[in-house]
Amino acid sequence: xxxxxxxxxxxxxxxxxxxxxxxxxxxxxxxxxxxxxxxxxxxxxxxxxxxxxxxxxxxxxxxxxxxxxxxxxxxxxxxxxxxxxxxxxxxxxxxxxxxxxxxxxxxxxxxxxxxxxxxxxxxxxxxxxxxxxxxxxxxxxxxxxxxxxxxxxxxxxxxxxxxxxxxxxxxxxxxxxxxxxxxxxxxxxxxxxxxxxxxxxxxxxxxxxxxxxxxxxxxxxxxxxxxxxxxxxxxxxxxxxxxxxxxxxxxxxxxxxxxxxxxxxxxxxxxxxxxxx
Amino acid sequence: xxxxxxxxxxxxxxxxxxxxxxxxxxxxxxxxxxxxxxxxxxxxxxxxxxxxxxxxxxxxxxxxxxxxxxxxxxxxxxxxxxxxxxxxxxxxxxxxxxxxxxxxxxxxxxxxxxxxxxxxxxxxxxxxxxxxxxxxxxxxxxxxxxxxxxxxxxxxxxxxxxxxxxxxxxxxxxxxxxxxxxxxxxxxxxxxxxxxxxxxxxxxxxxxxxxxxxxxxxxxxxxxxxxxxxxxxxxxxxxxxxxxxxxxxxxxxxxxxxxxxxxxxxxxxxxxxxxxxxxxxxxxxxxxxxxxxxxxxxxxxxxxxxxxxxxxxxxxxxxxxxxxxxxxxxxxxxxxxxxxxxxxxxxxxxxxxxxxxxxxxxxxxxxxxxxxxxxxxxxxxxxxxxxxxxxxxxxxxxxxxxxxxxxxxxxxxx
Numbered sequence: 001x002x003x004x005x006x007x008x009x010x011x012x013x014x015x016x017x018x019x020x021x022x023x024x025x026x027x028x029x030x031x032x033x034x035x036x037x038x039x040x041x042x043x044x045x046x047x048x049x050x051x052x053x054x055x056x057x058x059x060x061x062x063x064x065x066x067x068x069x070x071x072x073x074x075x076x077x078x079x080x081x082x083x084x085x086x087x088x089x090x091x092x093x094x095x096x097x098x099x100x101x102x103x104x105x106x107x108x109x110x111x112x113x114x115x116x117x118x119x120x121x122x123x124x125x126x127x128x129x130x131x132x133x134x135x136x137x138x139x140x141x142x143x144x145x146x147x148x149x150x151x152x153x154x155x156x157x158x159x160x161x162x163x164x165x166x167x168x169x170x171x172x173x174x175x176x177x178x179x180x181x182x183x184x185x186x187x188x189x190x191x192x193x194x195x196x197x198x199x200x201x202x203x204x205x206x207x208x209x210x211x212x213x214x215x216x217x218x219x220x221x222x223x224x225x226x227x228x229x230x231x232x233x234x235x236x237x238x239x240x241x242x243x244x245x246x247x248x249x250x251x252x253x254x255x256x257x258x259x260x261x262x263x264x265x266x267x268x269x270x271x272x273x274x275x276x277x
Numbered sequence: 278x279x280x281x282x283x284x285x286x287x288x289x290x291x292x293x294x295x296x297x298x299x300x301x302x303x304x305x306x307x308x309x310x311x312x313x314x315x316x317x318x319x320x321x322x323x324x325x326x327x328x329x330x331x332x333x334x335x336x337x338x339x340x341x342x343x344x345x346x347x348x349x350x351x352x353x354x355x356x357x358x359x360x361x362x363x364x365x366x367x368x369x370x371x372x373x374x375x376x377x378x379x380x381x382x383x384x385x386x387x388x389x390x391x392x393x394x395x396x397x398x399x400x401x402x403x404x405x406x407x408x409x410x411x412x413x414x415x416x417x418x419x420x421x422x423x424x425x426x427x428x429x430x431x432x433x434x435x436x437x438x439x440x441x442x443x444x445x446x447x448x449x450x451x452x453x454x455x456x457x458x459x460x461x462x463x464x465x466x467x468x469x470x471x472x473x474x475x476x477x478x479x480x481x482x483x484x485x486x487x488x489x490x491x492x493x494x495x496x497x498x499x500x501x502x503x504x505x506x507x508x509x510x511x512x513x514x515x516x517x518x519x520x521x522x523x524x525x526x527x528x529x530x531x532x533x534x535x536x537x538x539x540x541x542x543x544x545x546x547x548x549x550x551x552x553x554x555x556x557x558x559x560x561x562x563x564x565x566x567x568x569x570x571x572x573x574x575x576x577x578x579x580x581x582x583x584x585x586x587x588x589x590x591x592x593x594x595x596x597x598x599x600x601x602x603x604x605x606x607x608x609x610x611x612x613x614x615x616x617x618x619x620x621x622x623x624x625x626x627x628x629x630x631x632x633x634x635x636x637x638x639x640x641x642x643x644x645x646x647x648x649x650x651x652x653x654x655x656x657x658x659x660x661x662x663x664x665x666x667x668x669x670x671x672x673x674x675x676x677x678x679x680x681x682x683x684x685x686x687x688x689x690x691x
Contacts, residue, residue: 051660117465117517118535133464136517225473225521227667241475242652243355 024256030249043250056229059145060258063220063230064213066149067156071209072202074153075160080194082161083168100158108222111151115223138224148220148228155219156212160205167201168194203270207263214259231255315345317590320352320360321376321577324525324544326552330610339597345590354378355652361390361582370584374591376424376577379412380476383649386415391580393418398592402599404617412644413578420580422595423616425607427542427576428638429480430631431564432527432549434537436557437467445538446564449507456514459537466516469530469539470508472666474659477523481540482658484573487643488566494646494654494687496661496680500568505665505672512666520667531558542575546612546631560630562637574642576614608632614639650686657683 034040047053078096082089099107114120115137122134138144171194179189217232226237231251239248323331328351336347352360354377364370377385385391399419401410406426413421433445441462446452452468459467471477485508486493491500516536518526528545530536532553540563549555563572579598581591597603604620607613612628614635615621624632648654657679664675 051664116533116535118533136465139517139520223521225523226475227473227520227663237475240353240355242656243359244652245359 027249027252027256030246031253032250034246043247044254046247047250047254052229052234056231056234057258059141059220059228060214060216060230060232060255062145063149063152063216064210066146067152067213067216068206068210070149070153071157071160072205074157075164075205078157078161079164079168082165096161097158099155100162102155104155104218105222107151107155108218111154111219111223115147115151138228141228144220144224144228148216148223151219151223152213152216156209160209163201163205163208164198167198170201171197199270203266206266210262210266211259214255214262231258315587315590316348317345317373317587317594318348318350318371319374319376319594320350320357320372322351322353322378326548327544327611330606334606334610335598335603338602339594342597343590343593345587347594354381357381358384358388358390361385362388365390365582365584370582370586372582373585373587374579374581374594376579377421378476379421379574379576379578380645380647380651382413382415382421382578382580383647383651385580386420387649390582391420392583392585392588393420394422394581402601402617404601404619405599406616406618408574408639408642409616412574415647421578422580422599423576424579424595424598425576426574426614426616426639428572428574428614428635428642429484429540429542430560430562430572430634430638431538431540432531432545432558432560433539434531434534434557435559437534437537445559445561448565449567452564453507453511453514455538456511460514465535466514466519467535467537468511468514469516469522469527469536470511470519470666471522471524471527471540472515472519472662473521473523473526474663475523475655478662479655479658480573480575482662483645484571484643485566487571487573488564488569490566490568493658494648494683496657496676496683502672502676503567505661505676508662509665509669509672512669515666531555543612543614543631543635546628547610550627550631560634562634562641570641571643572638572641574639574644648687653686654683657686 031043032039032041034042082093082096086092102110112119116122117134117136119137121137122131125131126134137147175193175197176189179193184192215232216230217236220228220230221233221236226233229237232255235248235251235255238244238251321331328349331349336349339345340347352375357375357377358381361370361372361375364372382391399422401422405423409423409426412423413419431445437459438445441458443455443458444451446455456466456468459465471481482504483493486498486501486504489500489504489507491502491504492498493501495501516522516530518530518535522530522536522539524542524544527536527539527541528548531539531541531545532549532555543560546560549558563570565571579595581588585591599616601617601620604615604617608615608620609624609628612631614632621632661676661679664670665672
């Protein structure tokens with residue numbers, strides 16, 4: 001019986017070994033070795049002393065922070081609206097979920113037509129008389145970060161909406177009925193029932209979308225170029241432009257480390273049972 | 278009953294034998310076809326539209342003439358050395374011929390990845406332009422043969438220039454003046470510099486430095502420093518798209534009219550004018566710096582990897598790619614400059630002024646020095662542009678440490 005159970009696990013174990021453990025181990029090994037030298041931390045030293053490294057870390061954190069905040073607020077708002085079963089719910093659901101089916105590189109191209117100097121946003125603001133000349137939405141660093149975060153929110157919010165909507169639908173309706181009977185206001189119901197019971201879904205959404213935000217790649221590259229480095233594009237440029245697979249691997253390891261630290265810290269704060277539940 | 282069983286067993290054995298024979302025949306047949314129809318693997322880095330012409334118009338005549346198949350795959354110049362190394366180390370070279378950026382040849386030669394060509398193999402048709410025939414020789418040995426020369430020309434939006442009564446700039450002073458005029462009139466800069474970093478930026482920077490009389494590989498050279506001072510002065514008047522502009526996005530900027538003047542390779546001519554219908558786009562060779570007019574000659578050369586399985590066939594394909602017929606096809610369909618002086622007959626009339634601009638730019642052509650530390654040089658030069666143009670750091674503060682890094686690199690690698 002035990003042998004059969006182990007045999008049943010074999011495909012999963014093979015899959016994880018070949019497609020997760022082996023590539024990660026190989027990346028770790030590449031990051032800490034160099035041809036003709038052997039084991040070395042030179043790649044990490046080069047990265048840490050690079051003038052764009054600190055900026056890439058900060059940019060990644062800022063985009064993640066702004067993006068996640070925006071996505072959670074919009075996703076929660078949309079989920080609450082749809083959970084109330086409004087008229088036209090089906091159409092709204094479909095429209096809200098459309099960006100989820102758009103490949104990221106296509107969404108980046110779409111966002112360029114919105115935020116470009118000759119894009120729709122500038123055209124609309126010019127026609128409304130709100131601006132006198134087109135705004136370069138990706139010209140200054142902080143404005144570029146906000147632009148990228150907004151573009152990312154367009155793509156990711158539907159996923160958060162789906163997770164939170166599922167969480168909302170799992171909350172028993174009797175709890176709200178009891179609260180209404182006791183005279184609780186809408187806000188009181190939201191803070192006393194909805195938010196606490198939605199915590200596992202919020203945790204899941206934050207982890208899934210947080211990891212995704214850390215790995216953001218196509219949007220900053222397509223919208224701003226290499227002038228706005230984030231950790232993923234930073235590794236990409238090292239690999240493709242300069243042909244340094246070892247330094248690129250070291251950059252990937254740093255990104256992996258940041259993701260692990262953030263997820264573990266969040267689990268420590270939120271409690272792992274929220275995810276395992 | 279027993280005899281029925283034995284008859285059935287005999288019949289099963291016969292069927293099995295027949296099947297085995299059929300399988301053998303199929304295998305032998307396939308092997309025979311494969312032996313009669315060898316496959317040549319070629320790598321290039323091309324845009325989608327370029328691949329279409331190569332696959333539809335360039336390779337089929339060769340396949341018919343040589344009774345072979347050509348498997349053409351896209352490999353970027355940065356990745357090619359790694360691929361070749363991996364195949365060589367594995368003892369299984371699968372690439373027969375590659376087209377490589379003429380600035381990334383040193384590494385291939387230094388690592389022993391490319392075959393030297395000898396005797397008749399180095400012979401070239403008399404129509405190949407002498408300046409191009411001279412390239413491809415490293416350490417006094419010929420390793421590469423010319424395939425596709427390239428030179429950047431200046432594209433400008435004729436309608437916008439006419440509307441503002443401007444002439445295309447011929448000097449740095451006129452360029453600055455044109456850039457200022459657009460910025461004042463439209464609120465945004467309309468002159469594009471390919472400032473994304475990496476190869477596009479360094480190619481433009483290289484020719485600007487040479488046209489100022491500087492040494493691009495010496496960031497401390499007075500004329501190199503002067504080039505950065507000029508770029509710093511020009512930066513506020515450049516198109517905002519400059520910061521993410523590279524070869525392909527420059528075409529977008531010109532097509533969408535977010536830029537009115539930009540330098541780029543000639544592949545944009547058929548794309549912008551024939552495909553996008555942007556008939557207001559005109560071209561000329563570009564502007565001169567304080568010392569001279571200079572344009573980097575880029576492009577791809579052809580090489581045969583060490584251990585290539587079909588060397589003779591690869592050499593025949595090189596001759597085919599250099600032939601007048603194919604060079605004319607590439608010039609007329611893709612706007613590629615040609616390696617031959619006799620391959621301009623098939624051009625459509627609308628392309629002739631643009632080809633004239635290319636030939637004019639070629640006359641001021643300069644080859645970049647092939648140095649083993651080119652990838653590192655690109656990184657340092659890109660950092661200089663990023664800091665001085667986009668982060669607005671003072672030239673005298675940003676440049677000296679980068680010049681020192683580059684100087685160390687030269688001393689260490691030469």
